[in-house]
Amino acid sequence: MWDQVTLALKDSLSRVLSSLASFVPAVVAMLLAVLIAVIVGAVIQWILCRILYGLRFDERLNDWGLSAIAEWSPGRSPTRLVGRVVIWGSIMIGVLVGVAALETTLMTAMLSRLIAYLPNVFIAFLLVVFGSVLARFLARGVLIGAVNLKLQSPHLLSLGVKWLVLVLSVAMALEHLSIGGEILKLAFGILFGGIVLAMALAVGLGSKDVVSRSWERQADRQAEPADAPFQHL
Amino acid sequence: MVETQATSDATEPPATAPIQAGLAVAFAGQTTPELIGPLLRSAERELARGFPDRSGVFLLTEQDSADGTMAAARDAVTDPARLIQLAAPHDGPRAPSPAARAQTIRLIFESAAAFGADALAVIDADLTTLEPDGIHRLLRPVVEQGADFVGPYYARPRFAGAITSSIVYPFMRALYGRRLRFPAGGDFACSSRFGKFCSAQATWGGDGSRIATDLWLVHRALTGGFKMSQAVIGLRSGAAADEDAELSAVLARVLGALFIETERNVPFWQKVRTSEPVPLAGTPVGAEKDGPTIDFKQTVDAFRLGLDHLMPVWEVVLPPSSLHELRKLARRTEDQFRLPDALWARIVYDFAIAFHTRVMSREHLLPAFAPLYLGWLASHVAEMSGADFARSERRVEDLCLRFEAEKPYLISRWRWPDRFNP
Numbered sequence A: 001m002w003d004q005v006t007l008a009l010k011d012s013l014s015r016v017l018s019s020l021a022s023f024v025p026a027v028v029a030m031l032l033a034v035l036i037a038v039i040v041g042a043v044i045q046w047i048l049c050r051i052l053y054g055l056r057f058d059e060r061l062n063d064w065g066l067s068a069i070a071e072w073s074p075g076r077s078p079t080r081l082v083g084r085v086v087i088w089g090s091i092m093i094g095v096l097v098g099v100a101a102l103e104t105t106l107m108t109a110m111l112s113r114l115i116a117y118l119p120n121v122f123i124a125f126l127l128v129v130f131g132s133v134l135a136r137f138l139a140r141g142v143l144i145g146a147v148n149l150k151l152q153s154p155h156l157l158s159l160g161v162k163w164l165v166l167v168l169s170v171a172m173a174l175e176h177l178s179i180g181g182e183i184l185k186l187a188f189g190i191l192f193g194g195i196v197l198a199m200a201l202a203v204g205l206g207s208k209d210v211v212s213r214s215w216e217r218q219a220d221r222q223a224e225p226a227d228a229p230f231q232h233l
Numbered sequence B: 001m002v003e004t005q006a007t008s009d010a011t012e013p014p015a016t017a018p019i020q021a022g023l024a025v026a027f028a029g030q031t032t033p034e035l036i037g038p039l040l041r042s043a044e045r046e047l048a049r050g051f052p053d054r055s056g057v058f059l060l061t062e063q064d065s066a067d068g069t070m071a072a073a074r075d076a077v078t079d080p081a082r083l084i085q086l087a088a089p090h091d092g093p094r095a096p097s098p099a100a101r102a103q104t105i106r107l108i109f110e111s112a113a114a115f116g117a118d119a120l121a122v123i124d125a126d127l128t129t130l131e132p133d134g135i136h137r138l139l140r141p142v143v144e145q146g147a148d149f150v151g152p153y154y155a156r157p158r159f160a161g162a163i164t165s166s167i168v169y170p171f172m173r174a175l176y177g178r179r180l181r182f183p184a185g186g187d188f189a190c191s192s193r194f195g196k197f198c199s200a201q202a203t204w205g206g207d208g209s210r211i212a213t214d215l216w217l218v219h220r221a222l223t224g225g226f227k228m229s230q231a232v233i234g235l236r237s238g239a240a241a242d243e244d245a246e247l248s249a250v251l252a253r254v255l256g257a258l259f260i261e262t263e264r265n266v267p268f269w270q271k272v273r274t275s276e277p278v279p280l281a282g283t284p285v286g287a288e289k290d291g292p293t294i295d296f297k298q299t300v301d302a303f304r305l306g307l308d309h310l311m312p313v314w315e316v317v318l319p320p321s322s323l324h325e326l327r328k329l330a331r332r333t334e335d336q337f338r339l340p341d342a343l344w345a346r347i348v349y350d351f352a353i354a355f356h357t358r359v360m361s362r363e364h365l366l367p368a369f370a371p372l373y374l375g376w377l378a379s380h381v382a383e384m385s386g387a388d389f390a391r392s393e394r395r396v397e398d399l400c401l402r403f404e405a406e407k408p409y410l411i412s413r414w415r416w417p418d419r420f421n422p
Helices: A002-054 A057-063 A067-071 A078-102 A104-148 A154-176 A181-206 A208-223 B033-050 B069-076 B098-114 B134-145 B162-176 B192-199 B210-223 B247-264 B296-309 B311-317 B320-330 B341-357 B367-384 B389-405 B407-415
Strands: B023-028 B056-061 B083-086 B119-124 B128-130 B149-155 B188-191 B228-236
Touching: A002 A057, A002 A078, A057 A067, A057 A078, A067 A078, A078 A104, A104 A154, A104 B247, A104 B296, A104 B311, A104 B367, A154 A181, A154 B296, B023 B033, B023 B098, B023 B134, B033 B056, B033 B069, B033 B134, B056 B098, B069 B083, B083 B098, B098 B119, B098 B192, B098 B210, B119 B134, B119 B192, B134 B149, B134 B188, B134 B228, B149 B210, B162 B210, B162 B247, B162 B341, B162 B367, B162 B389, B162 B407, B188 B192, B192 B210, B210 B247, B247 B341, B247 B367, B296 B311, B296 B320, B296 B367, B311 B320, B311 B341, B311 B367, B320 B341, B320 B367, B341 B367, B341 B389, B341 B407, B367 B389, B389 B407
Parallel strands: B023 B056, B023 B119, B056 B083, B149 B228
Antiparallel strands: B119 B188, B128 B228, B149 B188
16 A cells, blocks of 8 residues: 555656656746847847947938937937837747747747737837827927917917827727727717817807907908008018 | 910910011010000000110910900000910919919910010019009110010018018029029010020929019029119019918918029029129119008017927027027017027028928928018018118118128038038
C-alpha cells in the first residue's frame, strides 16, 4: 500500500516537474522575445527619430497645416510620437511572439482576430486625423470670416465649429471600431441635438431685442436713400 | 447700321474687317442711353480734333438691347458704320459677367488689330467720368511718342482708392521700379504691339475678374519692356460690380493678383533697385467733392477686433517685432494712432512672403489681412484729416519711398524665409 502511494507521488512529481521543464523554456522564450523586441524597437526608434529630425519633420508638418498632431504629441513633437508608436508596436509584436511560444492555439485565435480588426483601427485613425485637420481649417476660416464681419464673439463661433467637427469625427471613428454601439449613437444624438437646441434658445431668447432692432434698422435703411459706399479700390 | 462683330455664342472677331481705322476707342462695361451718347460724341470730336489725319472706329461691348443704349449710340456717331458692337461674354441671360473682363479685353485687342488700329483706348464707360480731352490725352502718347501702354491718372475724392494708395501703388512701384500712380485703373491706351503681345499669351492671369485682369495687363507692360506713360483723364466715380463685394473679398482679390505676379516675376523685380517716373500728360488734381467719410472709431474697432482674435493667424505670418508694434498701436488714442510706414511696408511684404511660402491656406491668409488694412486706413484718416490734395499725394509719396527702402527686407526674406526673422 505504501509503495503504491509512493509510486503515485513519484508519478505526480514527475509529471509536474516535466510540465515545469517544458513550460520554463517557453517563459524564457517569451521574456527573450520581449527583450529583443524592446532592443530592436529602441534601435529603430533612434534611427527613425534621427532621420525625422534631420528632415525637420515637425516644422514641415506645421507648414502643411497639420499642427493639430503636435498638440497631441509628447513634448509637442510629432517625431517623438512616431518614435513612441514604433517602440510600443515593437513591444507588442514581442509579446505576441512570446505568447505564441506558450500556447499556439490561443495565439492563432488572437492573431486572426487582431488581423481582422486592424483595418478598422487604421480607418478610425484616418478619420480622427482627417477630422482634426478639417476642424482646424474650418475653425480658422470661421474665425477670420467672423472678424471681418465684425461679429463680437468670433472665437466662440470658431471654437464651436472646431469641437462640432472633432466630436463628429471621433464618434465616426468609435463607430468604426464598434465601440459603444447604440449608446454612442444615442449619446451623440442627444449631445448634438442639445447643442443646437441650446443655441436656438440662446439666440431666440437672448437676442430677441437685438434681432428686432436689426430688422427695424434694415427697414429704415430701405426707406432712406442709401449712402454711397466708401471706395476702397 | 450697327455691325455686330461677334455674338454671345461666338466671340471670335473676323480675321479681316470691312473697314480700316488707325485708331480704336473701346467702351467696356454696361452703360446707359444717357451716358453713351455724350461719351461717343465727345470721343468722335476729340479724335477729329486731336488726330485729323487718322480715322477712328468705336468698339462697344454688347449692351442691354431693351433700354435703348445701342439706339442712342447709333444716333450719337456721325458714321454708324464705324460703331462696332462686340458681344460680351455672358454668364447669365442678359448681363455680361464681371468675371469675363479678361475675355472682353482680349476680344477688344483682337478686334482693334483686325481693323488695323495702331492705337487703342479702352474706357470703363460706366465708372469713369472723362475730362473733355481725356481720350485724346490717353491716345496721344501712343500716337505721337511711341508709348506702348498709357495708364490713367484719376481725380479721386479724398481717401477714396485707399487700397491703391496704400498697397497696389507702393508695392508695384517698389517691385517694378516705375511710378505708375493708378496701376489698377480700368481705363488705358495701348499700342498695337502691346495688344498683339497680350493676345498672343496663352493664359490671361488671375480669375478673369476686372481687378485681376487690369493688374495682369499692367504687369505685362511693366515686365515686357514696353514704353509706358500715364495721362490725367478724369474722375473715377464708381466701384465695379465685382469690386462691390465685402472688403475682405476685394482685398483678397487684389492681393491675390499682386502676389501671383510677384511669384511670376521674381527674376525681374529682384534686380530693380530704385524707381523711375513715368511721363504724365496733364496736371493732376483732386476731386472737387469729398467722397463718403470714414468712421474712425468703427475702423479702429475693426482693427482691434482683428488684433484680439486673429493673433494665432498673424503670428504665423508676421515677425514678433511687428506684432509687438501692432499691440502698442492698438492701445493708442486717436491723436496718437499712427501706423509707421516702415511697419506697414513690412506687413505687406510679410504677407507676400507668406503667400509664396504657403504657410497656410491662401483662402485664409488673404482675408486675414483686412483688419490690418483697416488699421492703416484709420491711421491715414487720423493723420490726413484736413489735408488738401497736394499734401495727401506727398504723404503717398513718402509711403512709396518707405516701401522702396524696405525692399531689401522683402528680398532677404524671399530668399531665406526661415533664417531671416528680425
